[in-house]
Amino acid sequence: MSEVDVERLLRSALVPIEPSGALTDRLEQRLSELTATAADELADWELSSMRDPRNWVRPVAAVVIGGTAAGALVVVRARQQQRKRETSGLRALEKSVRGVAEDVQKRLRR
Amino acid sequence: MDEPADKQRLDRDFTELYRAHLRDVYSYAYYRIGNHHDAEDLTEQTFLQAYRHFERAQRESDGRPLRPWLIRIAHNLAANYYRDRSRRPQTQLEDAAIISTPHDTERLVEGREEVQEVLEGVSNLPDDRREALIMRFALDMDNREIARALGRSEGATKVLIHRAIRQLEESLKEPARDE
Numbered sequence: 320m321s322e323v324d325v326e327r328l329l330r331s332a333l334v335p336i337e338p339s340g341a342l343t344d345r346l347e348q349r350l351s352e353l354t355a356t357a358a359d360e361l362a363d364w365e366l367s368s369m370r371d372p373r374n375w376v377r378p379v380a381a382v383v384i385g386g387t388a389a390g391a392l393v394v395v396r397a398r399q400q401q402r403k404r405e406t407s408g409l410r411a412l413e414k415s416v417r418g419v420a421e422d423v424q425k426r427l428r429r
Numbered sequence: 430m431d432e433p434a435d436k437q438r439l440d441r442d443f444t445e446l447y448r449a450h451l452r453d454v455y456s457y458a459y460y461r462i463g464n465h466h467d468a469e470d471l472t473e474q475t476f477l478q479a480y481r482h483f484e485r486a487q488r489e490s491d492g493r494p495l496r497p498w499l500i501r502i503a504h505n506l507a508a509n510y511y512r513d514r515s516r517r518p519q520t521q522l523e524d525a526a527i528i529s530t531p532h533d534t535e536r537l538v539e540g541r542e543e544v545q546e547v548l549e550g551v552s553n554l555p556d557d558r559r560e561a562l563i564m565r566f567a568l569d570m571d572n573r574e575i576a577r578a579l580g581r582s583e584g585a586t587k588v589l590i591h592r593a594i595r596q597l598e599e600s601l602k603e604p605a606r607d608e
Contacts, residue, residue, distance in 0.1 A: 346447075
């Protein structure tokens, strides 16, 4: 028997094995649970991020959502709009504070 | 990692990895462990552990395929399995053949005895040689992938596979000499 014969026999013997449907179902269920947990953590991150003013002006990366997370895109867009509104509100506040400060300086100079 | 898009991308990439390599991990686990029940457990644990460390693995892979990393996880878990339970592999050809798609019934009957001998020979090889052959022939991995999965150089892997085949060749000749 040559090395080539042994390789041929090995290819016949060590065939790939399809996992059972039961394993696939169980594993996908477990992975879905883990992904859902990760999604919950994501939602928590979003909320905590919104509470922290430092994150209001944080650049928002393009959010690519596919498959099961498609619904989340609407939520994220709504949050982006909310952030924009809050950011512009913050800018208006900064502008008015700057205006008051300039006004006070002008009065002190007089 | 703290960006939503990153998490979603990771989950999507992991799903792709899972779909692409579920059969590889299961085949490895089965030929390594030798029974379907424990092979299923090992496969499940492999993917759960892979999910936990996927982000880092992807970051450090530098674009290289992640199959060797996945098989290495299975390899480590299998080593723990034997260490914890003091078990040895027990290959059950018939169970494997029944659910494996590449065998048709006619070939199965014709080659069963021959295949059984080969599987017995493989199961009697030292662990590293057996694993290398499983990766090469059941998973169709190349030397580079096997080297990464086993944590060896490509050269050492090539030698390992060559020696494994030679040892198996010798063991298959032995019954003929006895006759």
